Amino acid sequence: xxxxxxxxxxxxxxxxxxxxxxxxxxxxxxxxxxxxxxxxxxxxxxxxxxxxxxxxxxxxxxxxxxxxxxxxxxxxxxxxxxxxxxxxxxxxxxxxxxxxxxxxxxxxxxxxxxxxxxxxxxxxxxxxxxxxxxxxxxxxxxxxxx
Numbered sequence: 065x066x067x068x069x070x071x072x073x074x075x076x077x078x079x080x081x082x083x084x085x086x087x088x089x090x091x092x093x094x095x096x097x098x099x100x101x102x103x104x105x106x107x108x109x110x111x112x113x114x115x116x117x118x119x120x121x122x123x124x125x126x127x128x129x130x131x132x133x134x135x136x137x138x139x140x141x142x143x144x145x146x147x148x149x150x151x152x153x154x155x156x157x158x159x160x161x162x163x164x165x166x167x168x169x170x171x172x173x174x175x176x177x178x179x180x181x182x183x184x185x186x187x188x189x190x191x192x193x194x195x196x197x198x199x200x201x202x203x204x205x206x207x208x209x210x
Contacts (some may be wrong), residue, residue: 083153083156083208086156086207089205094188107120107121107122107123108121143181146184147180147182150180153180155183155207155208156183156204156207158181160179161178163178164176164178174195177199177200179180181206182207183203183204185201186206186207187199187203191206
């Protein structure tokens with residue numbers, strides 16, 4: 065009975081507690097930060113003497129839409145494409161990560177990342193694009209906190 069507890073029950077409890085443990089370790093995120101502007105390269109618009117646009121330097125980004133301005137299906141379609149389990153996990157998807165690890169191991173190099181929408185947002189806004197285990201670990205910590 066002790067062996068069953070050690071081999072099955074304790075790891076199951078550890079896996080179930082993983083989101084909570086990661087959220088305790090993650091840094092606090094500012095829920096009021098303007099994510100649209102964070103980590104975005106500076107763009108300049110050049111005007112002539114009359115105030116008319118004559119050129120741009122940097123990324124040209126249009127005006128952002130609010131959710132209310134989008135048809136109802138757009139956010140749902142995005143979630144369906146990017147993270148079908150979005151409403152069933154707490155920022156990271158253990159099944160998705162396990163699938164990506166297995167696929168990468170099977171082909172011998174990285175072809176899948178297993179990231180959720182939350183992890184992708186954390187990577188874009190707070191981290192770098194580096195494909196390292198340290199960045200992925202930081203991404204998991206921050207996503208668990210979000």
